[in-house]
Amino acid sequence: MSEQVLFYDTTLRDGEQTPYVHFTPDQKLILAYQLQKLGIDIIEVGFPAASEAEMESVQKVAAVIREARIAALARCRIDDVELAAKALGKAKKPRITIVLPISNRHLKHSLEIDRETAEEWIDKVVWHAKTLCDDIEFIATDATRTDYKQVLRAHSIAAAAGANTVVVADTVGVAIPHRFQRQIERLVTDLRSSYPKIQVGVHCHNDFGLATANSLSGLLAGATQVEGTINGLGERAGNAALEEIAVLLRYHKRVFQRRCHIHTREILATSLIVTEYSNVGVQPNKALVGRHAFLHAAGMHQQAMLRDPLTFEPFDPEILGSEAALEDRIIFGKFLGRNGLKAILEQDGIELSDEKLDALVQHVRKAISEQRTVLRESLHEIIQQL
Numbered sequence: 001m002s003e004q005v006l007f008y009d010t011t012l013r014d015g016e017q018t019p020y021v022h023f024t025p026d027q028k029l030i031l032a033y034q035l036q037k038l039g040i041d042i043i044e045v046g047f048p049a050a051s052e053a054e055m056e057s058v059q060k061v062a063a064v065i066r067e068a069r070i071a072a073l074a075r076c077r078i079d080d081v082e083l084a085a086k087a088l089g090k091a092k093k094p095r096i097t098i099v100l101p102i103s104n105r106h107l108k109h110s111l112e113i114d115r116e117t118a119e120e121w122i123d124k125v126v127w128h129a130k131t132l133c134d135d136i137e138f139i140a141t142d143a144t145r146t147d148y149k150q151v152l153r154a155h156s157i158a159a160a161a162g163a164n165t166v167v168v169a170d171t172v173g174v175a176i177p178h179r180f181q182r183q184i185e186r187l188v189t190d191l192r193s194s195y196p197k198i199q200v201g202v203h204c205h206n207d208f209g210l211a212t213a214n215s216l217s218g219l220l221a222g223a224t225q226v227e228g229t230i231n232g233l234g235e236r237a238g239n240a241a242l243e244e245i246a247v248l249l250r251y252h253k254r255v256f257q258r259r260c261h262i263h264t265r266e267i268l269a270t271s272l273i274v275t276e277y278s279n280v281g282v283q284p285n286k287a288l289v290g291r292h293a294f295l296h297a298a299g300m301h302q303q304a305m306l307r308d309p310l311t312f313e314p315f316d317p318e319i320l321g322s323e324a325a326l327e328d329r330i331i332f333g334k335f336l337g338r339n340g341l342k343a344i345l346e347q348d349g350i351e352l353s354d355e356k357l358d359a360l361v362q363h364v365r366k367a368i369s370e371q372r373t374v375l376r377e378s379l380h381e382i383i384q385q386l
Helices: 025-038 052-064 076-089 103-109 115-132 148-161 177-193 213-218 242-251 264-278 299-307 337-349 354-369 378-385
Strands: 004-010 043-045 069-075 094-101 134-140 165-168 199-204 225-228
Touching: 004 199, 004 242, 025 043, 025 052, 025 069, 025 264, 025 354, 043 052, 052 076, 069 076, 076 115, 076 264, 094 103, 094 115, 103 115, 115 134, 134 148, 134 199, 148 165, 148 177, 148 299, 165 177, 165 213, 165 225, 177 199, 177 213, 199 213, 213 225, 225 242, 242 264, 242 299, 337 354, 354 378
Parallel strands: 004 043, 004 225, 043 069, 069 094, 094 134, 134 165, 165 199, 199 225
Antiparallel strands: none
């Protein structure tokens, strides 16, 4: 395997920008422990300049987490980076992450400055941050709606001022995978010609449902860091879902040939904690962590599954930490099959005549059509009535 992919989790910061989500400092600490257990390399805890609670959260996590790097976000301002450095004071592996929008639209309407001023800020603030912390990241936001030469120049200035990592942010999720891949390939080549040790990261949002695809395209292009959240939390349509990226790197390891530290068996446990603390439910058919992601209702599928689960599953859900047995992943739906139902009953030690089996199938289908729930244990009661 070739280069290591670093996973940068921003669930506690960018994920908290999901409408109505608020993590307490204690919740952030518990989540940080779980993210470290998952194998996340860099945990972005918060934005110290925003509030006392954010400062407290970063300080609390920085004081105790020792394996993962702890990042604090700062705008491209001297006072912000000084507050970030203060919050990270007890961190074993601190990182200051500096963010600045670089598109013409943002410079004009968000910051009300010209490009020359923005570039002066990058140089001055990154340089100052480097005097406070050895590990500095610079994120150019809205970079996918910015001319490439301007993206390269912003990142080059940051690298020259001491940034260890530069990140291309697809802030409103407008990138298309093949074009994003070309952009990152070009940036990696151009930057490393002058700064051979620079790390390039990608930060993708999901406005068009392409955050995972774009993130993977960036990794194929040579990016060495990927940013996102658990469950795809984040404002609007959310961020790239890190659990999806991690499992895809594992499943398609021959394609990506990249290593990562993620312990996939902790994915479901992490997802559940994030769901509980954020109070944001995961859509039932969400990839990997949705409650329907490994359930099978079609009769033809069930019959094949009972012979070989990989006929209709890409991998055993145990990889994610699931303990659901095969028979519990087969449910009773509109397209319930006779053979699938027979196989389930046989696992319970029940054998029915063909006549009774057909009657049972019809009974269950009728109940489902009436939107009544039929559980596996309900079958025994139904059989007694046949």
